[in-house]
Amino acid sequence: MSYAPWQIWTVILALGAGTYLIRVSFLGLIGDRPMPPWLLRLLRYTPVAVIPGMVAPLVLFPAATGGEPDLARGMAAVVTLGLGLVTKNTLLAMAGGAATLYSLLFLVG
Amino acid sequence: MAGSTVKSAYLRGLRDGAPFVLVVMPFSLLFGVVAMDAGLSLTEAMGFNVLVIAGASQFAAISQMNDNAPVLVVIATALAVNLRMAMYSAALVPHFGALPFWKRAVLAYLNVDQTYAASVLEFERRPEMSLDEKLGYFAGVATPIIPVWYTFAIVGALVGGAIPDAFALDFAMPITFLALIGPMLKSLAHVAAALTSIVAALALAFVPWGMGLLLAAACAMVVGAAVEGWMER
Numbered sequence: 080m081s082y083a084p085w086q087i088w089t090v091i092l093a094l095g096a097g098t099y100l101i102r103v104s105f106l107g108l109i110g111d112r113p114m115p116p117w118l119l120r121l122l123r124y125t126p127v128a129v130i131p132g133m134v135a136p137l138v139l140f141p142a143a144t145g146g147e148p149d150l151a152r153g154m155a156a157v158v159t160l161g162l163g164l165v166t167k168n169t170l171l172a173m174a175g176g177a178a179t180l181y182s183l184l185f186l187v188g
Numbered sequence: 189m190a191g192s193t194v195k196s197a198y199l200r201g202l203r204d205g206a207p208f209v210l211v212v213m214p215f216s217l218l219f220g221v222v223a224m225d226a227g228l229s230l231t232e233a234m235g236f237n238v239l240v241i242a243g244a245s246q247f248a249a250i251s252q253m254n255d256n257a258p259v260l261v262v263i264a265t266a267l268a269v270n271l272r273m274a275m276y277s278a279a280l281v282p283h284f285g286a287l288p289f290w291k292r293a294v295l296a297y298l299n300v301d302q303t304y305a306a307s308v309l310e311f312e313r314r315p316e317m318s319l320d321e322k323l324g325y326f327a328g329v330a331t332p333i334i335p336v337w338y339t340f341a342i343v344g345a346l347v348g349g350a351i352p353d354a355f356a357l358d359f360a361m362p363i364t365f366l367a368l369i370g371p372m373l374k375s376l377a378h379v380a381a382a383l384t385s386i387v388a389a390l391a392l393a394f395v396p397w398g399m400g401l402l403l404a405a406a407c408a409m410v411v412g413a414a415v416e417g418w419m420e421r
Binding site for chain 2: 080081082084086087088089090091092093094095097098099101102103104105106107109117118119120121122123124125126127128129130131132133134135136137138139141142143152155156159160161162163164165166167168169170172173176177180
C-alpha cells in the first residue's frame with residue numbers, strides 16, 4: 080500500500096460522508112410524506128432482497144480459502160440457515176453455525 | 189404508562205441487540221487486524237470505524253487500497269457496497285418519518301445492518317408499537333452494538349497478527365447474515381425474493397463496483413412484490 084496520510088484521510092472522510100448521505104437520504108429528506116402502496120410493497124422485500132445476494136458469494140467463494148468452496152464454511156452456512164428457518168431464532172442459528180464451523184475446521188482442518 | 193412501555197421496548201431492543209455483540213466483536217476485531225496489516229495507523233483505522241461504521245465497505249476499501257487502486261476508485265467501490273443502505277433508509281421512513289429532523293439525523297448514523305434488520309423484523313412482528321416505542325427499541329439494539337464496534341478495532345489493531353487463522357474470523361459476517369435470513373422467510377413471496385437475490389447476484393457478479401448486488405436486489409424486490417400480488421389474487 081502506498082498512500083500518503085492525506086490520501087487515506089480523503090478515503091475515510093469521503094466514504095464516511097457518502098455513507099451518511101446514503102443513510103440519511105430517504106429518512107432525512109423525504110420525511111413523513113405518504114408513500115404509494117406499490118413502493119411500500121417493494122420495501123417489504125428489501126432485507127430479503129439484499130442480504131441473500133450479499134452473502135451467497137461469501138459462502139460459495141470464501142476469501143479465506145482464496146475463493147475455493149470450503150466444506151467447513153459450507154456446512155456452517157447450511158446449519159445456520161436451517162436452524163434460523165426451523166427455530167426462527169437468530170442467536171441459536173449463529174451459535175449452531177459457529178459450532179459447526181469450528182468442529183469441522185478442527186476435525187477436517 | 190407511555191414511559192414504561194417505551195422503557196420495555198428499549199429493554200427488548202437491548203435484549204435482541206446483545207447477541208449481535210458476539211458477531212460485531214470479531215468483525216470489528218478483524219477490521220483492526222486487517223487495517224494494521226495494510227499499513228494504516230490506529231487513528232486511521234478508528235477513523236473508518238467511527239465515521240463510516242459499515243464493515244463490508246470498510247473491508248472493500250482496505251482491499252482496494254492493498255491493490256493500490258486510485259483514491260477515487262477506492263471511494264466509489266466502497267460507496268457502491270453501501271448503496272443498499274438507501275433501501276434501509278427508505279424502509280425506516282414509514283416507522284420513523286414523523287420524528288423531528290435531528291432525531292432522524294442521529295438515527296441515520298446508527299442505521300447499520302444489525303439495527304436495521306432487528307428493527308424491521310420487530311416492527312413487522314408488532315405493528316401496534318407507537319413511534320416512541322419503536323425509537324426505544326431501535327436505540328436498545330444500537331446500545332450494545334455501536335460501542336463494541338468502536339472499541340474492538342483497537343483491540344484488533346493491538347493484538348494484530350496474534351490471532352491464529354484457525355479462528356476463521358472471516359466467516360463471522362456470512363454467519364450473521366445467514367442467521368438473519370432464516371427468520372425472514374415467512375411466505376412464498378419472501379422465499380422467491382431471496383432466491384432471486386442469490387441467483388441474480390451470482391449471475392451479475394461481473395458488474396463492477398458492487399452494482400451487481402444492487403441490480404440483483406432490485407430484481408428480487410420486484411419478484412417479491414409480484415408474488416405477493418399474485419398470491420392475493
